[in-house]
Amino acid sequence: MSILADKTTKVLVQGITGLQASFHVKRSLAAGTKIVAGVSPQRGGTVHVGVPVYDTVREAVAATGASASVMFVPARFVKDAVREAVEAELDVVVTIAYGVPIRDMLEIKAMLKGSKTLLIGPNTPGIITPGEACLGIFPENIHHHGDVGVVSRSSTLTYEAVLETDRAGCGQSTVVGLGDDIIIGTDFVEMLKRFHQDEKTKAIVLLGKLGGMFEEAAADFYQKLPNKKPVVSYVAGTAVPFDYKMGYAGDIITRGKITAEDKKQAMRRAGIIVADSINEIHKCLQELGYGKESL
Amino acid sequence: MNIHEYQAKKIISRYGINIPKGGIAYTPGEAKRVAQRVSPRGPWVLKAQIQSGARAEGHFVEKRAGKEGGIRFLTGRKDIFEEAQKMLGATLVTKQTGIKGKLVSKIYIEEFIRAERIFYASLVIDRMVPCVTLLITAETTNIIDLAVNEQDKILRINLGLNDKINTMQLTQIMTFLKLEERSRKNLKAFINGMHQAFMDLDAIMMEINPVGVDERGDLIALDAKIAFDNNALFRHPDIVQMHDDYEDAARVLKAAKYGFHYQEFDTGSIGCIVNGDGIALTIADMLHNRTEQMACFLNVKGGVDKDKIAAGIKIIMTNPRVEGILINILGGFLRCNLVADGIIAAASEVGLNVPLVVRFEGTNKDEAQEILATSGLPVIMAHTMEEGVEKLLKAMEESD
Incomplete structure (x- = not known):
C-alpha cells in the first residue's frame, strides 16, 4: 500500500494538451502511472501523447473510471477545473499551477467542504509513489520505493527531503507536496493521519516553513495520536528577517509573530524529531534505525 | 501589491465609507x-x-x-x-x-476631524480556517502586544464570502466597542462597505486605523491601508495602475518584470538564485549557522524561458553588494539545463567577477552540469545544499 495513489489508481489529466503538460505526462507514463484519460475542452475524441482526450471530466470518468486528476491548467482557470473534478466526485485532485488567486481558493475550499474530493496544492510538485504512480512534476531518478513517507509545505524542498531519505539509504512510500501557497487544499494533519493508517509507511519526514500555523496544527494532532510512527522534521526560515509589511493585521491573526523557532519547539514538545539543518535529516533517520550507516 | 493611504481612502469612499x-x-x-x-x-x-x-x-x-x-x-x-x-x-x-x-x-x-473616540478595524485572510476575518479593537496602538497578551481585547469575526454582517454580529461589535445606538446604522454600512471592497477587489488585507466616531456618532476612516493579491491583479487593471514604482527597489521591479521574485536584506554579501522560497529560507538558515548572511535572493520559480532566466541571473550578478553567488536549483517543472544556459548568457554579458557555486538536482541535471563544465566559466559545482554553502564560503575567503 501507499497513500493517495498507487499503480492501480486510474488518473486523468486536466489540460493535457498544453506544452508543459505533454512533457510531464510523458514522464509520468514512463514512470508507470496509469494515466487513462486527458481532458481538454473542444479536443474530445482526439488522442494526445497516446492518451484519449475528452471534453469534460465527467465524460472522461464515465469512459475510463478515473478516480484521480492531475491538473495542468493555468492559475486563473483552476477554480473551474476543480469544480469539474469535485462534481465528478474524484477522490484526489492535484493542482500544479502557481498563482491561483486567494479569493478563488476561498471559493474552492467552500466547494471541497462536504465533498469526497481531496485537493493537493496548488503550487505543488504533486504526489509520487515511487515505482507506481507520479501525479505531478517530480524530477526523475531521485525517488526509490521504500517505507518513509514524505510531506512538505515547500515545493522545491520536497526534493531535498527525498534526497535526504536517499542519503539515509531509505526509500519513500509516498511523497506529497502540499503546496507553497497561502491557502492550500490539504494540510499536514490529513497526511499524518493517512501515513499512520498506511502499513507500508514506517516513518515520516515532514518539512515545514515560516508562515501560517500548519506545523503547530500538525504537532497538536501528532501529540494526541495513540500509536505514533516516528516523524523527522525541518522548518525553514530561522534566519530570515520578517518581510517589511504594512499594518498589524497579519500578526494579530496568529496572535503575535510566529518564528520558525516557535514551530520547532511546538513540534519537539509533541515528540517530533526536529533537525537544525535540512541536510541532517538523513542522520536523524539513521539514528532511528532506518536506512544504512554506510551511505 | 500595496497602495498609498490616499488611494485606499478613495477606494473605500466609493463603497460608502466616510473619509475626511x-x-x-x-x-x-x-x-x-x-x-x-x-x-x-x-x-x-x-x-x-x-x-x-x-x-x-x-x-x-x-x-x-x-x-x-x-x-x-x-x-x-x-x-x-x-x-x-x-x-x-x-x-x-x-x-x-x-x-x-x-x-x-x-x-x-x-x-482635521475632531473624533470623540477612535477604534481599530481590519479585514484579513485567516489562512488556517480559511476565511476573511474582521478584527476590531478599541486600542489603536500596540495592537500586536494585545494580540499576544490580551487576546480578549480583540474581537474576531469570521465572515462568509458574500454575506453581509448579520444583526447578531453587528450587536456583538456595538457591545464590544460600547458604541452608542445612534452609530448602529453607520457601523453596519461601514463594515459591509469594507467587506464588499475587500471581496470585489481581491484584497488580502484592509486596515482602517483609526476609525473615528464624530460628535454625531458617524464613523469616518482616518487612515486606510489596502494590500491586494498579486495573483488576482489580472482582474483589476485599474488597481495595477495605482502601483507606485518608487516604493520598490529597482531590482525588485526588474525581477517582477520577468515574473520572478527578488528580495534584498539589509546586510550580508551572498546572493542566491533558487527556484523556490523554501530553498532561499534554507540557505539563509545554513549561512546563519555559520554566522554569515544572505544579501539577496532571486526566485526564478518554474521559469521556462531561457532569456528571462538569463535576465534574472544578471540582476544578482550586477548587485555590487554581492561578493559570492550560490545557485541552487532543484528541477521539477523547471529544467536545470535552461538555468545553465542562462548562467552562461548572463556571464558573457556582464562578466563573472565573484565566486559562483552551482548545485543542480532533478530534471535534466546531467545535461546542465555538462553545459557548465564545457563552458570555460570558473563555476564550482556542489552536490548538496550544505556542500554548496561550504564551498562558496571557502571560495570567498580565498578570493579575499
Missing part, C-alpha cells in the same frame, strides 16, 4: 493650495505618503525635516508651506520600513 476631505501634494506650494481647498480655516493634518504603518511614531533621517514624525498636525496656515517643504524629499524611517526608510515624494493634506 483631502488632497495630494508634490510640492510645498501645492500643499498650501490643497490645504486651502480642503479646509479654509484648518486645522490640517499633513501625512507623508509612504507605504508603511506607524508613520506618526517614525522619524526622518535628514535633520532639516525636523524631529516630528511623518504625520503632522497644523493649526496655522502659514506653517503648511514650511512643514511640507521639510517632509518632501526627506526619508522617513518607521518600525515597518526597515533601517533604510522610505523617500517621501508626496504628502496628503486633510482637514
Whole structure:
C-alpha cells in the first residue's frame, strides 16, 4: 500500500494538451502511472501523447473510471477545473499551477467542504509513489520505493527531503507536496493521519516553513495520536528577517509573530524529531534505525 | 501589491465609507493650495505618503525635516508651506520600513476631524480556517502586544464570502466597542462597505486605523491601508495602475518584470538564485549557522524561458553588494539545463567577477552540469545544499 495513489489508481489529466503538460505526462507514463484519460475542452475524441482526450471530466470518468486528476491548467482557470473534478466526485485532485488567486481558493475550499474530493496544492510538485504512480512534476531518478513517507509545505524542498531519505539509504512510500501557497487544499494533519493508517509507511519526514500555523496544527494532532510512527522534521526560515509589511493585521491573526523557532519547539514538545539543518535529516533517520550507516 | 493611504481612502469612499476631505501634494506650494481647498480655516493634518504603518511614531533621517514624525498636525496656515517643504524629499524611517526608510515624494493634506473616540478595524485572510476575518479593537496602538497578551481585547469575526454582517454580529461589535445606538446604522454600512471592497477587489488585507466616531456618532476612516493579491491583479487593471514604482527597489521591479521574485536584506554579501522560497529560507538558515548572511535572493520559480532566466541571473550578478553567488536549483517543472544556459548568457554579458557555486538536482541535471563544465566559466559545482554553502564560503575567503 501507499497513500493517495498507487499503480492501480486510474488518473486523468486536466489540460493535457498544453506544452508543459505533454512533457510531464510523458514522464509520468514512463514512470508507470496509469494515466487513462486527458481532458481538454473542444479536443474530445482526439488522442494526445497516446492518451484519449475528452471534453469534460465527467465524460472522461464515465469512459475510463478515473478516480484521480492531475491538473495542468493555468492559475486563473483552476477554480473551474476543480469544480469539474469535485462534481465528478474524484477522490484526489492535484493542482500544479502557481498563482491561483486567494479569493478563488476561498471559493474552492467552500466547494471541497462536504465533498469526497481531496485537493493537493496548488503550487505543488504533486504526489509520487515511487515505482507506481507520479501525479505531478517530480524530477526523475531521485525517488526509490521504500517505507518513509514524505510531506512538505515547500515545493522545491520536497526534493531535498527525498534526497535526504536517499542519503539515509531509505526509500519513500509516498511523497506529497502540499503546496507553497497561502491557502492550500490539504494540510499536514490529513497526511499524518493517512501515513499512520498506511502499513507500508514506517516513518515520516515532514518539512515545514515560516508562515501560517500548519506545523503547530500538525504537532497538536501528532501529540494526541495513540500509536505514533516516528516523524523527522525541518522548518525553514530561522534566519530570515520578517518581510517589511504594512499594518498589524497579519500578526494579530496568529496572535503575535510566529518564528520558525516557535514551530520547532511546538513540534519537539509533541515528540517530533526536529533537525537544525535540512541536510541532517538523513542522520536523524539513521539514528532511528532506518536506512544504512554506510551511505 | 500595496497602495498609498490616499488611494485606499478613495477606494473605500466609493463603497460608502466616510473619509475626511483631502488632497495630494508634490510640492510645498501645492500643499498650501490643497490645504486651502480642503479646509479654509484648518486645522490640517499633513501625512507623508509612504507605504508603511506607524508613520506618526517614525522619524526622518535628514535633520532639516525636523524631529516630528511623518504625520503632522497644523493649526496655522502659514506653517503648511514650511512643514511640507521639510517632509518632501526627506526619508522617513518607521518600525515597518526597515533601517533604510522610505523617500517621501508626496504628502496628503486633510482637514482635521475632531473624533470623540477612535477604534481599530481590519479585514484579513485567516489562512488556517480559511476565511476573511474582521478584527476590531478599541486600542489603536500596540495592537500586536494585545494580540499576544490580551487576546480578549480583540474581537474576531469570521465572515462568509458574500454575506453581509448579520444583526447578531453587528450587536456583538456595538457591545464590544460600547458604541452608542445612534452609530448602529453607520457601523453596519461601514463594515459591509469594507467587506464588499475587500471581496470585489481581491484584497488580502484592509486596515482602517483609526476609525473615528464624530460628535454625531458617524464613523469616518482616518487612515486606510489596502494590500491586494498579486495573483488576482489580472482582474483589476485599474488597481495595477495605482502601483507606485518608487516604493520598490529597482531590482525588485526588474525581477517582477520577468515574473520572478527578488528580495534584498539589509546586510550580508551572498546572493542566491533558487527556484523556490523554501530553498532561499534554507540557505539563509545554513549561512546563519555559520554566522554569515544572505544579501539577496532571486526566485526564478518554474521559469521556462531561457532569456528571462538569463535576465534574472544578471540582476544578482550586477548587485555590487554581492561578493559570492550560490545557485541552487532543484528541477521539477523547471529544467536545470535552461538555468545553465542562462548562467552562461548572463556571464558573457556582464562578466563573472565573484565566486559562483552551482548545485543542480532533478530534471535534466546531467545535461546542465555538462553545459557548465564545457563552458570555460570558473563555476564550482556542489552536490548538496550544505556542500554548496561550504564551498562558496571557502571560495570567498580565498578570493579575499
